Amino acid sequence: MEKKKTLKKERIPMREQDPQERKSNFDEVACGYNLEEGMAEADRCLECKKQPCVAGCPVEVDIPGFIKRVKEGDLRAAIMAIKDKNDLPAICGRVCPQEDQCEKFCTLGKKGSPVAIGRLERLAADAEVAMGELSLPEIAPPTGKKVVVIGSGPASLTCAGDLARLGHEVTILEALHAPGGVLVYGIPEFRLPKAIVNREVEYVTRLGVKIQYDQVVGRTVRLQDLLANGYDAGFIGIGAGLPWFMDIPGENLNGVYSANEYLTRSNLMKAYLFPEYDTPLKRGQRVAVVGGGNVALDSARTALRLGAEEVFLVYRRSRDEMPARAEEIHHAVEEGVQFKFLTLPTIIEGKDGMVTGMECLRMELGEPDESGRRRPVPVEHSEFKIACDLVVMAIGTSANPLLTCTMPELKLNRRGYIEVDEVGETSIPGIYAGGDIVTGSATVIEAMGAGKKAARAIHRRLAGEDKEL
């Protein structure tokens, strides 16, 4: 007989490193659930028949299914259930904006806090490490078809993994010397340890995907040539990696970084371990980070860990408009990042070629703009200065034309992103695209969803089936 449950309104909290301690190390901030905590949290799930949570997950993880296994304490079964749909669960459990995805639709969210789906996913995925090498899912017999995938970010890894399972021979070509895209060069170690990224990438290679590094497609090789020489289809998942600057005076002074450069030096090149690793990075005492998204917060928190005494986050709107995840804002506040809202830098000042400060204007919020957020407008005669010795510009990125400009037949939109149809196919038959290079900067899980969708379409194409099926 089933015992009657009382609804537990609040989720089990997750242990974290103490803010005072963690702000000077690169170890992971969140510690994750242990089995006991996980089972207790899983126990809150109502196993709703309609599974509203699943509709919020772009890769359609069987959420109630895997949570049931966690409830029973069977993490092996749980991870197998997740991996049926998601090859990167330890990554997603950490960086998915769950509050806007699966958890947003959780029934429990209506009366209290939703089930901590991401944390449970992370628990199951991390448990896998202790279990040793995981058995692989069934892989279809070889189809003899070859697919080339450009880039190794989450969109590409997902697309490649799904196609490999379906029996296709898949090769990823990556420009950098390591796999993962933003997962390795952008998102810092303290939010997403690189050992975890490497382990999940390795799983994808065990599915049969080959990865070749140092391949700048458009320069080293041309996609057209690859398709003419043996590949049956292609997927472009090159992200949106071109950094924006503000185009204000002083922006090319020493000590001014794009967030991409700052984070790439620190994460991919391990400059935080200089001089053990060769790549240098300026360590500022007073660091100003311009922007209000996850990238800005990651840069600010990296600066703290690199020994800055004071870190300012300079954002032209107010806290309510910040696109960053609530959890990250909370973490940054705890660690001591100082927020300068409604502030717009206008000039970067320097001495002897090195940054010394920023001149800024105060802003106020006016009418809503296209994004629905209230537009910041400068307050007259409100100039003021922020003294700083390092500036990190984290104001956004756009499409990098390096590859697309070598393919004139490829249809782009006005902003240079690749246009695709509903299944992810570009204007060139047989070439698909997904992730940030289609949508502009978005999220890991949306990129993965696009990779999955394209994989389905590519498979249908290679099997000679109708596109609309």
Next chain:
Amino acid sequence: MSYPIIFKEQMSEQVFALRVRAPQIAAGALPGQFAILRINEGGERFPLTLADWSAGEGWIFLVFQVVGKSTFTLSKLQVGDELKDVVGPLGLPSEIEKYGRVLCVGGGVGIAALYPIARALKATGNRVDSIIGARSQELLILEKEMEDVSTSLAIMTDDGSKGAKGLVTWALEEELKGEGADLVLAIGPAIMMKFASAVTAPFKVPTRVSLNSIMLDGTGMCGTCRVEVCGKTRFACVEGPEFDGNEVDWNLLLNRLGQYKQEEAVSYEQARSGCCRE
């Protein structure tokens, strides 16, 4: 992928040349392009120009001067050793057209970068008059090769140990005052390219230089390599490395090249002492 060294030569006390197996890069290389190297796991990514290549034999030829840790470490490698990563060909190739008389001015290790461009210009039917220089005779590289691809070759050394005594920019000015030129191509240390551009400015001769700003990814993703040309920020790795020398903000470039002086000194010291321990 691995990139073994198949040939090594010491050209002068501080200048070395390597032939590295990199068939893909060799297959696509064009004059003016470069590669980005990473020697070992903890190594930094740094650019070297493709001084030559053979698509048929699958190698590229790199010439470099030891100035810090990475180039020092590279100079210690031997035939058979492998580089962890070599990426390329990167950057926009040099525009090769029929211009008429082209003055090719090369300084120091920049002569290596100049060589394939001069060769292509000559093969396209230009009259290529080259001026190359170094501090002294021992430091002068690729003299024979430059002679082969030039209609005439003038040599300048700071101490007069070879050719005429003086700077390449002096010889350049004399040429411009004399016969003039349809294009000047100047490649060498930033300071040399700055002065070469200053020399050509009054003569209104188109002047191309190859900028050696600090780079990281080489694909337009980071902005490390940004330079100002005509008052606009440009990414040298994807929009260059060649620009019009008279439009470049040289002081900015020189400032940015010095960005990591302190850190580089730490690295270099560490590499040298590490080597002596072995």
